Amino acid sequence: MKQYDIIIIGGGVVGCMTARALSRFNLKILLVEKESDIGMGASSANSAIVHAGHDPYPGTLKAEMNRLANPMWDEISAELGIPFRRSGAYIVAVGPDECGCLESLLERGHENRVPIEMISGEEMLRREPLLNPQVSGALYTPTAGMVDPFAACIAPLENAIENGVEVMTGTAFTDFIVQDNKISGIRTNRGDFGCHWVVNAAGVYSDEVMHKAGVRPEFKINTRRGEYYILDSTEIEMSNILFPVPTGVSKGILVFGSTHGNVLVGPNSQEAPDKEDKAVTAKGLSEIWQSAQKLVPSITPRAIIGVFAGMRASGNATCKVCGIDYHHDFVIERAEEVEGLINLAGIESPGLTSAPAIAERVVELLKDAGVSMAVRKDWNPIRKARPRFNHLSRKEQAELVGRDARYGRVVCRCEMITEGEIVAEIHAPIPARTYDAIKRRTWLGTGRCLGSFDMPRVVELLSHELGIPVTEVTKKGPGSEFLVRPTKEVEA
C-alpha cells in the first residue's frame, strides 16, 4: 500500500488550494478526485465572484474566511496565473421600498470590517447605464472581484504537482482505514492508500465522507441547485457585478460580468435532494429571467448563448462562536471523534472566495495538531499560465504562430481557441482527457454556436493525441461518448 503523510479527498477549489498550500512543506501528499477531471462540481458552476465579505453573518467562520481571503487574491492570482479582476461590486436597490435594506447591509459590512459605501441612485446609473432607471440607491464594495473559477482549481493544483503533490483522478474514496481510533489510510475504487492525515474537501459529499469515520452524524449537506444563463457579450456589454437587495435565503439573482467577457445571470436557489441532478428547469430559468430584468430591463432572451447549473454544498453546522444564531456555517476543523481527519464541509458561498484562506487554516490546524511541517527549500510558488491566443495582441499572436504552427489553426471559431492550446491542455500536468475538460480550461465551445463547429474537430484531436479511437472520446468521462460506431458498420 502506498504511503503518504496527507491525503486530500476532493479536487475542487478548496482541495486544490489546500494541496498548493501544503505543498510548501516537506510532506508526501496525494489528492484523490472521483470524477474524470478536477473541479467538476460546484467549482466550475458558480458565480465566479470573489466576494467583498459584507454579506456573511458577522462573527461566523464564513465571514472570517471571506475577510481573510479577499486580499489574498491579488498575490495568488499573480503567482499562479489565474485570471482575476478586482472590479468592485454593487448591491442595487430598485424602487423606493428597497432603499431601506441597504442601510442594514451597510451596517453588516461595517461589522464585517469590509470597505463599503453608499451611493445615490443617480451615481449608480452613471456607473452602470444599463441599470433599471428606477434605481433608488446602491452600495459599492470596491474589494469584490471576478475570477476564472476553473483556473482557480487547476492553477494551484498544477503548482502543487510541480512541488511534489500527486494527483489521481477517477479515484473515489469509499472508506477510511482506522486503527486504534486513528485514521491510517483510505480505501478507494483504485486501491488502498496509507496516510497520517486526511483532509475532507469532498464538496456535496463531505457529509458522507465524515460519517464514514463516525464523525458528526448530525451534520448534513442539503444541496441547493443554482441555475445560470450566459449572455452574448456582443449583445450586452457590461463589466460590473450587480447584486439585487438580498432575500433571506441567498444573495439573490445577480447580473454580472466575468473575466471572460460574457455577462451572466443567476443563480436561483432550489432544493435539490439528488446531489447529481444538475438539470436546468423551465421554472428556474423563468425565475432568473424575471429577476434579472428587474435590474437590467434591456436584456433579451435573444442574447442567451449558454445555460448551466451547479450544486451548493449547504451544510447545517451551527456557528461555533457563542451567542451567534447561525446554522449554515463552514465546517473547518479537526475531527474530535477520530484522530487524523480535518473536515472542510458545507463550503457554499463564499467558498470560492475563501478557498485560499481555508487552505491556510488547514496548515494551521495541522501545525496545532503537532504535525512536523518543515518548509521545502525548493518550493516554487510560481505557476505560469499557458498562452491564450485570443488574449494576445496581434503581434504576440503572430509570434506564437511562428513558434508553433499549431497555434495557427483556430478550432473553436466563436472563442478563437487554437489547436495549439487544445493540444497543450491534453498534455498538461493535469491532462484534459475529455471535451468538457478542454472546455473548462479554455472556454472552448461556450460561444455562440455552443460547440457546433468545434466538436468534430476536438473529438478528432482528442483521439489523435490520446491515441484512442474516436468512439472512445467522451464529453465528461465514461458513459458520455460522442460517437457510437463508424457510419458504415451497422449491427445486423
Next chain:
Amino acid sequence: MPTVEEKLICVTCPKGCTLEVSRDGQTVVKVENGCKRGRVYAQQELTDPRRMVASSVRITGGLHPLLPVYTSAPFPKPRIRELLILLRQVEVHAPVKLDDAIIVNALGTGISIRASREIVETNSLDR
C-alpha cells in the same frame, strides 16, 4: 376488383397538393386535386415509385473515409433498402473523379451509382 381510395402528397413542385386517388388494383382510375403533372406523378407512385438515392461508400487513400455517391436516375423505392446494404459492402480507393461509376447496373436496375465529388489521393500526414 373494388376501387380503392388513397391520399397522396404530390412532390412534383413545392406546392405539395394532396391528391385523392381512386385506383383499381394498380390502375389509376381518377385523380382529384391535382394538375397534369400531378396525375403523372400519381400514376408513377402507385405503379412504380422511384426515388433519387444519395448515400456514401467507404474509401481509402483520401482525406476522409467516405465517398458520397448518388444514383444516376430515380431508383425503385422497394429496392432502396437492398441498395443501401450493398453500398455498405463497397470500398473504393482514391483517386476518384466526379461522376465516376462506382457501381454499374446496381441490382440489375440499369442505374449506376456515381461519385458525387472528386477525391484526390492524400498523404494523411497532410493534416
Next chain:
Amino acid sequence: MTLKDRYDVVVIGSGPGGLASAIAAKKNGAQDVLIIERDVEPGGILLQCIHNGFGVEVFKQDLPGPAYAQRFIDEAFQVGVEFLLDTMVLEISRDHRIIATSKRHGFLEIQAKAVVLAMGCRERTRAQVRLPGTRPAGIFSAGTAQRWVNVEGYMPGKNFVILGSGDIGMIMARRLTFEGAKVERVLEVMPYLSGLTRNYVQCLMDYDIELQLMHTVKNIIGKNRVEAIESVAVDEKWNPIPGTEEIIPCDTLLLSVGLIPENELSRQAGVAIDPVTAGPFVDDGFQTSVPGIFSAGNVVHVYDLVDWVTEAGLMAGKSAAQLVQSGKQTVSPVIPVKAGENVRYVVPHTLCPDHLADGEIRIQMRVRQPIEQPVWVEVRSGEKLIHRKGEPYTRPGEMVTIPLKPAMLDAVKASSGLTVSIVRR
C-alpha cells in the same frame, strides 16, 4: 501558388456564395482574386450535403451538394481564382485589411481592394431555444451530426429524436435511417412544417417517421448521455399543455431549430446588420454599408435553394470587380425597399433605380405566416402599383421572389421608396 499580400478581391468562404462571387469577380475584370476558406478543402457546407436537390435551376439537374460545389470549384480554378485553405480570418477592417491565421500558412495580413463576405450561417443552439434539462453527451445540432455521418464517417447515436421540422432535420432523419439508426420522432413547435413538403414526403413519410406538429421538448433526461426526451404538446403561444407529456427513450437529440447568419466578422468591420435578417443591410449589388465590402449567400439571409445563393454570389462578385476597376464609389442615388403587409423581411434593403437599365433586379423576401391560398406579391411606391406577381400560396419555409424589370425604370426612378407586400387575391 505564392500568396500575395494584396488582392483586388478577397472572398471569405468557399461555399456556393463565395465560389460564385470569386468566379464573377474574375470574369468581370478583377485581376487577383483570393478565396479564404477555414476548412482544408473548398465547398463549404455543400460538402456535407450529400443529398440531391441542388442545381435544378442553374444546371437543370438534380445534383447532390458536393457535385454542385465541384462544378464551381473547377470553374474557379480554371479562371484563375486563388485559394487559401485551412485559414481562419480573425478580423477585417473597414479599409479592407484582413488578418488571418493558419497552421499551414502562418499568421497573415492581406490588403484587399474589395471584400466579399460569404461566411454562411451557424445553427441555433439548445441554449437559444432554452431547453430545460441536463447537459449530457448526445445533444447535437443537425449540421454537426451531418458532418460526422457524411464526412468524418461516424454515427453520433442509435436512437434519435429530432427537434424542428426544418429541411436539415428532415434530411438527417432520412440519412440516419439509411445508415441503420432509428429516428423515433420529429417534433415541431409550429402548427405547420418548417421545411419543404417534398422533404416531409421523401424523408419522413417514406420511412414511417412520425412528425408531431405543435410539440416541443419539455425536458432532456440523462446524466452522461441522453437517455430520453420528454416531449409535450403546446398551444399557439407555445405554452405547454399539461397532461400531454410523453417520455421518448432515445440516446440522441438533434436540433434543427433554425439558421443564423454568421456575421461576427461583418460586425467587427463596422458593417450595419439588419436585426430581422441578422445579416448586413445590402443594396442591389450586395454592397454593405461599408464601401467596398460586399456580401453574398446565407450570410445575408437564409436562402432556401442554393441556386439563388449562386445568383447572389455572381452579382456580388461582379459588383466587387466593377468597384475595383472604377476605383471610386458609385454615387448613384438609392431608394429604400421596405417590408409591407405579411412580409417579414425584404432583400436588398436599398436599390439603385439606374441599375434597372442593365437588367432585372430581383427582390427576395420571406413571409411571416403561411397563406395557403392565391396571393398577389406587390411592389408599390406609396399607393402606386409598380409591379405585381401572382403566387398560388406563400409559406415561411419558401423564399418568394419578384423581379423588377427594365421597363419599370421610369416608375422606380420617380419613386422615393418601395414597399413589398403580399395580399390575398
